[in-house]
Amino acid sequence: MSAASTPDAGGSRREQLLAIAARLFAEKGFTNTTVRDIADAAGILSGSLYHHFDSKESMVDEILSTFQEGLFARYDEILASDADARTKLEQAVRVSFEAIEEHGPEVAIFQNDADHLVTFERFAYLAERNAQSRQVWVTLLEEGVRTGVLRADLDVTLTYRFIRDTVWVAVRWYRPGGRHTHTEVADQYIRILLDGISS
Amino acid sequence: MSAASTPDAGGSRREQLLAIAARLFAEKGFTNTTVRDIADAAGILSGSLYHHFDSKESMVDEILSTFQEGLFARYDEILASDADARTKLEQAVRVSFEAIEEHGPEVAIFQNDADHLVTFERFAYLAERNAQSRQVWVTLLEEGVRTGVLRADLDVTLTYRFIRDTVWVAVRWYRPGGRHTHTEVADQYIRILLDGISS
DNA sequence: AAGCCTACCAAGCATTTGCTTGGTAGGGTG
DNA sequence: CACCCTACCAAGCAAATGCTTGGTAGGCTT
Numbered sequence A, B: 001m002s003a004a005s006t007p008d009a010g011g012s013r014r015e016q017l018l019a020i021a022a023r024l025f026a027e028k029g030f031t032n033t034t035v036r037d038i039a040d041a042a043g044i045l046s047g048s049l050y051h052h053f054d055s056k057e058s059m060v061d062e063i064l065s066t067f068q069e070g071l072f073a074r075y076d077e078i079l080a081s082d083a084d085a086r087t088k089l090e091q092a093v094r095v096s097f098e099a100i101e102e103h104g105p106e107v108a109i110f111q112n113d114a115d116h117l118v119t120f121e122r123f124a125y126l127a128e129r130n131a132q133s134r135q136v137w138v139t140l141l142e143e144g145v146r147t148g149v150l151r152a153d154l155d156v157t158l159t160y161r162f163i164r165d166t167v168w169v170a171v172r173w174y175r176p177g178g179r180h181t182h183t184e185v186a187d188q189y190i191r192i193l194l195d196g197i198s199s
Numbered sequence C: 001a002a003g004c005c006t007a008c009c010a011a012g013c014a015t016t017t018g019c020t021t022g023g024t025a026g027g028g029t030g
Numbered sequence D: 001c002a003c004c005c006t007a008c009c010a011a012g013c014a015a016a017t018g019c020t021t022g023g024t025a026g027g028c029t030t
Helices: A013-028 A035-042 A046-051 A056-080 A085-102 A104-117 A121-146 A156-172 A182-195 B013-028 B035-042 B046-051 B056-080 B085-102 B104-117 B121-146 B156-172 B182-195
Strands: none
Touching (some): A085 A121, A085 A182, A104 A156, A121 A156, A156 A182, B035 B046, B056 B104, B085 B156, B104 B156
């Protein structure tokens, strides 16, 4: 096999630059990160970025769409499985914390900048993904209520919002290699979500 | 009483401009809101803002410090009361959702821009307030575990993060006058937090 | 009537921003 | 050896940005 097209161990130059950009976008926000910031971090001049990408927008576009494609493929797997609602709910939570572990910058960008980006036609798919995500959680919650594993008096919409927000906002403080693994965090979160903190 | 200094029903001109700025900062972020945006929304030219304020920074400074002063006064009241830990925890949650109801823009600004602002010396007090907030929740949780109203195996630090994030992130979707009052949202949240969603 | 204060306008300046243009060095291929 | 491709540099442009400066209109006080 010829390694001519991707000579670097860390992926193609294009992928390296996207990883650098993702980290900066996550740290400082999309609009607050300049193309000069990205170029400096990569050790090149800002103009040189335009050899690889059309625009700053196309960078964040590729970062987000690639990430979401992978994430929703995993959600779909869970939805399609024949486990009970409680198990599927747990799996969805675990997959989310796994995404924070493996794709922290992408999650952070989506959390911080999606509202702004979605106002451009180019990023309309972000709104669709949002609706899709809502569908995943609401479906699982309703199935849980119907099969009796969740409280019958649950406000499904409100609960969906609590779960969505709590899971993803963890990207603000979770750091790989820190005091807890993402699996431990997911376990604790699932315990609180299902059984509460009361004794 | 002379009404010479505050002729307007909606507060002084200064306060009006701060309210306009707060709304825009919350919507688009601090750095992504220009002084021309604020001036346009107020119906004046951007230069005229500098008759009222030293800088864009001093606007967000006044917005955040005023808000936090009021919020932490309420937390202190709760901490000083002689109710049991569970009641105090509930009260702290209710006060937080009340803040979202009454000071949505301020909460949103703190959530979205505090990380960035705190890198300037001028906003060092934001980090202190953060530590203070942590102290409030951790104190209540530890008291709850000690007095037996909360599970003995609770990871207090992790639980604190879950509560803090879940409560404040609600500012992203909660809208006054919407389908639920802030009191109803607080009730549902407390129920989930304490008892879980499991049947 | 004189002076002062509040609230604003009109114009512009220095810097930063995303992006463009024309060019070059090095390596592989026919 | 001629050709081409990838990856970059050097220089700069138009627009946007925070903020400054000098001035004006209207009301209140003395």
